[in-house]
Amino acid sequence: MVSISQPEQFITNGLIPWLSALFAICLAIIHIYSGKLRFIDTIPRSRWLSTASGVSVAYVFVHILPDLSIRQRVIAQTGIFAFIEHHVYLIALFGLTVFYGLERVVRESRKIQEKLGKDTPEVGVFWLHIISFALYNGLIGYLLLHREEPGIQSLFLFFIAMALHFVVNDYGLRQHHKHIYHTQGRWILAVAIIVGWVIGYGTEIDQAAIAVLFAFLAGGVILNVLKEELPEERESCFWAFAIGVGAYTLLLLAL
Structure with a gap:
């Protein structure tokens, strides 16, 4: 007897590649057009940016890290990192x-360049920054396409958190690199998302490797959010950040 859930699972599995492709395009568009959101270019820091940062951090601490604690056992069973305890968290720290x-x-x-009367880092540093973010x-x-938890719901939660995270990243990169980021950097970062999706569509890796990638991503998200929120000159809004954390935490716990 065929389970009722099997056709539903088949439909879900068929939708995920299409949805993930759509979301990859949407994430690319964020990098291309985020600079047009003039209301976030303010000091004190836009409350919208602080709220977006809070959502990203909540996703890491409430969704990614708890799941990684389970994946820790998967990695341990592979024996790849048998000589290190708490492998996943060390990768996040890395x-x-x-x-x-x-x-x-x-x-x-940027400090060195400011002494020379310029307001952006050296070109070589720009390319190091952009290649790293690419x-x-x-x-x-x-x-x-390859998340720690399969399904459309997981895909939506990941997309929302990363979309808001990209708005924050894009703002920081534009502040650092200005014109060269607008003319070159944003396009490279947009293309990188699509390339990553294409590679994901054509390859498949085991759960241990996915856990390692998510651990690295978790560490990167935490640092990239905090470096934008903590500097005093940004005059960030704690309450907006807290609202983002609280609202997305409640959503994640409710689902």
Whole structure:
């Protein structure tokens, strides 16, 4: 006897590639047109940006990290990282450290350039920054198809969190690199998402590898959010950030 759930599962599995492709295009569009959202270009920092940051952080702490604690056992069984305890969290820490180091390089370059009368980092630092975020965006495009939890609901939750996260990232990159980001950087990051999705469509990896990728992403999201919210000169809005955290946390717990 065929279970009623089997046709529904078949339809769901057939929809996911199409939905994920649509979402990849939407994420690419965010990088292309986010600069036109003039209401977020304000000091004190736009409350919308702080709310978006809160949503991204809530997704990491309420959805990704708890699932990674389960995936920890999957990785341990592979024996790949048998010599390290808490492998998944170390990978998340590595992701955070990588993006912290990258941010320090960009800020130091910008300070040096300001002494020369310029308001953007060196061109070489720009390309380092953009290539790093292109890989980051490609990873997110890839994970649209290969998430830690399958299903349309999981895809929607991931897309919403990453869409808002991209608005925040795009704002930070435009502040750092200005004209060169507008003319070149945003297009590279938009294409990187699509390339990541295409690679994801043509390949499939095991659950241990997916856990590793999500762990790295979790660390990257945390650092990229906090580096935008914490600097005093940004005059960020704590209450908007808290509302984003609280609202998305309640949504994730309710589903």
